[in-house]
Amino acid sequence: MVAGEAGNLVAQMRRGVLPYCVLAMLQDKERYGFELVQTLSGMDGMVTGEGTIYPLLARLRRQGRVETTWQESAAGPPRRYYRITLAGREALAEFASSWRRFSGTVDDLLASPGEGRADETA
Amino acid sequence: MNLSDNDQLVADYLGRLDQAARALPADRRAELIEEIALHIAEARAADPGGLSEPLAVRNILERLGDPQDIVRAAAEAAFADAAADYRPAGPRHTGTGPAGGDGRGGAGPLEICAVLFLLVGGVVIPVLGWIAGVVLLWVSPRWQTRDKLIGTLVWPGGLLAPAAVLIAGGAAALIPASETVCTGGGSEAGITTSGQRIVHHFPPTCTGTGGMPAWLGITILVILMALAIGGPVYTAIRLLRRAGHAPAGQAAGPAVPIPA
Numbered sequence: 553m554v555a556g557e558a559g560n561l562v563a564q565m566r567r568g569v570l571p572y573c574v575l576a577m578l579q580d581k582e583r584y585g586f587e588l589v590q591t592l593s594g595m596d597g598m599v600t601g602e603g604t605i606y607p608l609l610a611r612l613r614r615q616g617r618v619e620t621t622w623q624e625s626a627a628g629p630p631r632r633y634y635r636i637t638l639a640g641r642e643a644l645a646e647f648a649s650s651w652r653r654f655s656g657t658v659d660d661l662l663a664s665p666g667e668g669r670a671d672e673t674a
Numbered sequence: 675m676n677l678s679d680n681d682q683l684v685a686d687y688l689g690r691l692d693q694a695a696r697a698l699p700a701d702r703r704a705e706l707i708e709e710i711a712l713h714i715a716e717a718r719a720a721d722p723g724g725l726s727e728p729l730a731v732r733n734i735l736e737r738l739g740d741p742q743d744i745v746r747a748a749a750e751a752a753f754a755d756a757a758a759d760y761r762p763a764g765p766r767h768t769g770t771g772p773a774g775g776d777g778r779g780g781a782g783p784l785e786i787c788a789v790l791f792l793l794v795g796g797v798v799i800p801v802l803g804w805i806a807g808v809v810l811l812w813v814s815p816r817w818q819t820r821d822k823l824i825g826t827l828v829w830p831g832g833l834l835a836p837a838a839v840l841i842a843g844g845a846a847a848l849i850p851a852s853e854t855v856c857t858g859g860g861s862e863a864g865i866t867t868s869g870q871r872i873v874h875h876f877p878p879t880c881t882g883t884g885g886m887p888a889w890l891g892i893t894i895l896v897i898l899m900a901l902a903i904g905g906p907v908y909t910a911i912r913l914l915r916r917a918g919h920a921p922a923g924q925a926a927g928p929a930v931p932i933p934a
Contacts (some may be wrong), residue, residue: 568752575719585713586712586713586716586717593737599741600739600743601737601738601739601740601744602713602737602738602739603738603739603741603743603744604739604743604744604746604747606706606710606744606748607702607744607748607750607751608745608747608751610702610705610706610709610751611751611754614755614811615755615758627720628715629712629715629716629721630712631712631716632709632712641837643825644899668916
C-alpha cells in the first residue's frame with residue numbers, strides 16, 4: 553500500500569469513529585469545546601486540523617447525543633460545555649459493541665496465516 | 675511584532691474562514707465562525723505567549739487547520755444530517771430547517787388514532803373522547819410542538835361542537851324561528867262615566883326572536899357551521915400530512931455515521 557493510500561484510509565476510518573470517541577470522552581464528565589479539541593489532538597492519528605472537530609460537535613448536538621451549556625470562565629471567553637445525553641450513551645454503547653465485533657474480525661483476518669500463498673514455491 | 679499584528683493574523687484567518695463558509699447555511703456558518711473565534715481566544719489566553727508572540731498565534735492557527743478543511747467538515751456534517759433525515763417512504767413536504775429534512779414515516783397507528791379521537795372522539799364519548807385524542811396527540815413523537823398546538827386549539831371538542839349544534843338545530847327547525855308572534859291587541863268599546871262612547875285601542879303585544887330576518891340568521895348559522903366543521907377537518911388533514919418528524923434535536927441519529 554502506498555503511504556498516501558494508507559493515510560487516506562486512516563482519515564476515512566477516523567472520520568467515522570471520531571464522534572464516538574468524543575462521546576466516550578464525555579461519559580464520565582462534561583467538558584468544554586477547547587478541552588475536547590486539545591485532548592483529541594494530543595492523541596496520535598486522531599485529528600488533522602483541530603478546527604474540523606467543531607462541526608462534528610455541532611452535529612452531535614443536533615442529533616441530540618450531547619447537550620451544551622455556556623458558562624462564564626474567569627480566565628477568558630465564555631466556554632461551551634458539552635454533556636452526553638441518554639441518546640448519546642445508547643449510541644456509544646451500540647458503537648462499542650459494533651466496534652469490538654468488527655475490529656475483532658479484522659484482527660483475526662490479519663493474524664491468520666494466508667492459505668495457498670502465491671509466492672510459495674513447492 | 676505587537677499586539678495588533680497578532681490580532682491582524684487572527685482577523686485574516688477568520689476572514690478566510692468567513693469567505694470559505696459562504697457555501698454553508700447562514701446559521702451553521704455563523705455558529706462555526708463564532709466557535710473558531712472563541713477557540714482562538716481561548717488558545718491565546720491559555721498560551722503564555724498567545725497574546726503577544728506571533729509564533730504562538732501562528733501555531734494556534736496552524737493547528738486549527740486550513741479554513742477550507744474546516745468548512746468542508748461542516749458541509750459534510752450538513753450533508754450527513756440531511757441524509758440521515760431522508761426516508762423515501764414518507765409523505766414529503768417543505769423542510770423546516772437544516773436539520774428538519776423531508777417528511778418521513780408518515781402517520782403510524784398512534785397518529786391515526788390520535789386524529790380519529792380528536793375528530794370524532796368528542797362525539798362518541800362527549801369531552802372525554804376528545805381529551806383522549808389530545809393525550810395521544812401530545813404523546814406522539816411524530817409531530818412538532820407547533821403542530822400539536824394547532825391540533826389542540828383549532829378544534830377543542832373536534833366535531834362535537836358542530837354535531838351538538840346540528841342536533842339542536844334540527845330540533846329547532848321544527849319550530850318556526852325568527853317569527854313575530856303577536857297576541858292581544860284590538861279595540862274595546864266602552865262608555866265613560868259621563869255617558870260618552872269611547873273606543874280604546876290596545877296595541878297588540880308582540881314577541882319576536884330579535885329583530886333579525888330569517889335569511890340572515892340562517893346564513894350566519896351556515897357560516898359558523900362551516901367553520902366549526904371545516905376547522906377540525908382541515909386540522910385533521912394537516913396533522914396526517916405532517917406526521918413523521920421527530921422534532922430536530924432529539925435522538926434518532928444513525929447508529930454508524932455515514933463516512934463522507
